[in-house]
Amino acid sequence: METTDTRDSKDARGLPDFPKSFWKETSRTPAQPMLGNNLTVDVAIVGGGIAGILSAYRLSKAGVKVALLEADMLLGGTTAHTTAKLTAQHDLIYDKLIRNHDETSAKQYYEANNEAITYVKSLIREHQIECGFSEQDAYIYAQSVDTIKKLEKEADAYAKLGIPGGFTDSMPLNVPHHGAVVMKGQAQFHPLQFVSALVPAILEAGGLIFERTTVQTIEEEGPRPTVITERGLRVMAEHVLVCSHFPFYDKHGLYFARLHAERSYVLGVRTGETYPGGMYLSADEPKRSIRLAESADGGKLLLVGGEGHKTGQGVCTIDYYESLRTFALEHFQVEDIPYRWSAQDLVTLDDIPYVGKLTEERPRILLATGFAKWGMTNAVNASAILADAVLERDNAYAELFSPQRFHAVPDIKNAIVQNADVFKHLVAGKVELIRQSPDDIGHDEGGVVTIAGKRAGAYRDDTGKLYLVDTTCTHMGCEVEWNEGERSWDCPCHGSRFAYDGEVLEGPAKKPLQRIMKS
Structure with a gap:
C-alpha cells in the first residue's frame, strides 16, 4: 500500500501535506x-x-x-x-501504430478499447451501479504551433481507421491551444x-x-x-x-x-466556475490532463494531471505537484486543493x-x-x-x-535505449558521492546518507524517530532514490517502490529493503 496520512494539513503552497486519492x-x-x-x-x-x-x-x-x-x-x-478516463484516445497513438505496425493492427487496437467502453456501460446497466459515469468527448490539444502537424497526422489516422472525430480548431475548455483532435463518444467514471x-x-x-x-x-x-x-x-x-x-x-x-515504469501526478481542485464538459490531454510536454470527477454522493472535483517521468528518475517530486498547481491557478478559479496523488504504470516496447x-x-x-x-x-x-x-x-x-x-522497428530501438538507461542508473547509484549524514535529516524529511562510509536511506518522522534502510533494491540491486512527494524509496531501474521504513509498496521487488540499526 502507499504511504499516506489522513491529516488534512497543507504546506505553504496550499498543497496537501500527504498524498490522498479522491x-x-x-x-x-x-x-x-x-x-x-x-x-x-x-x-x-x-x-x-x-x-x-x-x-x-x-x-x-x-x-x-x-x-x-x-x-x-x-x-x-x-x-x-488513475484519472479514470474511459477512452480509446490514448494520446497520439494511432498514427504511430499505423507506422510501426499496420492499419489492421491500429484498427484492432481502437476496436478493442472501444468495446471495453461498451462492456463497462453494459455492466453499469446490469448491476445499476452509481459511479459517476458520463459520456464525454475526448480531446488532445496543441499548446504550440509546431505540434499542429502531429495532430493533423493523427486526424488522418482517425479518417483511415473510421474513428469518429478528427481535427478541430477549437474545443470547449478555455485553455490556450492551437487546435485539437477530438474522439467522439468516450466516457469517464468513478473507477472504485x-x-x-x-x-x-x-x-x-x-x-x-x-x-x-x-x-x-x-x-x-x-x-x-x-x-x-x-x-x-x-x-x-x-x-x-x-x-x-x-x-x-x-x-x-x-x-x-521489455517494460519500464513511469509515474504521473494529479491534483484534485475545487473551482468556482462551471466546467464545459469533455476530457483533455495536451499533446506537448509537460503533459496536462484535465477532467471533472464526480462521486455517487454528488461531489465534484477538477482533476489536473500530468508531469510524467520514469520512476526514480525525476527531480524533487513535490515540484511536479507545484507545476500542476501553477497551471491550475493560471487557468481556473481555484478555491482549494484538497487532494493530490500519483500513479505508476508500465510501458511496453511498442x-x-x-x-x-x-x-x-x-x-x-x-x-x-x-x-x-x-x-x-x-x-x-x-x-x-x-x-x-x-x-x-x-x-x-x-x-x-x-x-x-x-516488431523490429520499435522493439529493438526501445530495448537498446531502455537497457542502456537501466545500466546507467545501476552504475551511477554505486559510485555516487554522498556527503549527508543522518544528523542532517530534519523532521518529516528523507534522503540518501552515509553511515560508516556506506550508502543508506534515512527518513525522520514528525516525532523525530529515524528510519534507516539499505538503499539497494531487493529486485536486481539498483540503488533507490528518495521520493519526497510520496515519502517513498523508488528504484530508477525497474520501478519498485518502498515505504520510508523499507516495506514494499510496488513490485517487481518482493522483499523489503533491509533495515539498518544505527550504532
Whole structure:
C-alpha cells in the first residue's frame, strides 16, 4: 500500500501535506479475509486491481471456480490513483501504430478499447451501479504551433481507421491551444465505485477473494501450476493469471527488459466556475490532463494531471505537484486543493500491452501488464482476452496483444535505449558521492546518507524517530532514490517502490529493503 496520512494539513503552497486519492476517499470496497489454508481451484488470479477483478468476474459468471489473491487491499494500487478516463484516445497513438505496425493492427487496437467502453456501460446497466459515469468527448490539444502537424497526422489516422472525430480548431475548455483532435463518444467514471460493485457478484457466483495475501512465486512442477504465498500456503489451479501490475513471476527475466515504469501526478481542485464538459490531454510536454470527477454522493472535483517521468528518475517530486498547481491557478478559479496523488504504470516496447501466455512453453500461466497509463480500457480488454484463453474461446485481439509478438522497428530501438538507461542508473547509484549524514535529516524529511562510509536511506518522522534502510533494491540491486512527494524509496531501474521504513509498496521487488540499526 502507499504511504499516506489522513491529516488534512497543507504546506505553504496550499498543497496537501500527504498524498490522498479522491477515488479512495469517496468509495468503500468490501473487506475480504486473508487466505488461511491451501486451496485447489480452476483459476488463481494474482492482483486485486481492475484487471484482476474483472477477470474474476468474467470467469466466475461463466461457472469457473476462481480464487483472487491481493497482497494488500483490493483496488489500492494503480486503479485507485488513475484519472479514470474511459477512452480509446490514448494520446497520439494511432498514427504511430499505423507506422510501426499496420492499419489492421491500429484498427484492432481502437476496436478493442472501444468495446471495453461498451462492456463497462453494459455492466453499469446490469448491476445499476452509481459511479459517476458520463459520456464525454475526448480531446488532445496543441499548446504550440509546431505540434499542429502531429495532430493533423493523427486526424488522418482517425479518417483511415473510421474513428469518429478528427481535427478541430477549437474545443470547449478555455485553455490556450492551437487546435485539437477530438474522439467522439468516450466516457469517464468513478473507477472504485464501479469495480467495487462487482465484488459481491464474484462472491455470489462462488468466487473466492483474499486480501493481505502476498504471492511469492509459482511452482510449475506437477500436474498444475501452484501459487505459493509468503506464508507458505499453496493454491493449485489449472491456470494462473498474473494481474499484479509488474509481472512478479518472470523466471527467465523475459519482461524486465521489455517494460519500464513511469509515474504521473494529479491534483484534485475545487473551482468556482462551471466546467464545459469533455476530457483533455495536451499533446506537448509537460503533459496536462484535465477532467471533472464526480462521486455517487454528488461531489465534484477538477482533476489536473500530468508531469510524467520514469520512476526514480525525476527531480524533487513535490515540484511536479507545484507545476500542476501553477497551471491550475493560471487557468481556473481555484478555491482549494484538497487532494493530490500519483500513479505508476508500465510501458511496453511498442506501446501495446502484453496480455496472454507468459511464454509458449507455459500456456497455463497468463499475464496482463503494460497498460501505459490507459488501464481503464486496456485492463477491461485484457480481462476479456484472459477469460477467453481460460475458456478456450477465440478472441479477435489475442494476437495483437500477445506477449510473444515482436516488431523490429520499435522493439529493438526501445530495448537498446531502455537497457542502456537501466545500466546507467545501476552504475551511477554505486559510485555516487554522498556527503549527508543522518544528523542532517530534519523532521518529516528523507534522503540518501552515509553511515560508516556506506550508502543508506534515512527518513525522520514528525516525532523525530529515524528510519534507516539499505538503499539497494531487493529486485536486481539498483540503488533507490528518495521520493519526497510520496515519502517513498523508488528504484530508477525497474520501478519498485518502498515505504520510508523499507516495506514494499510496488513490485517487481518482493522483499523489503533491509533495515539498518544505527550504532
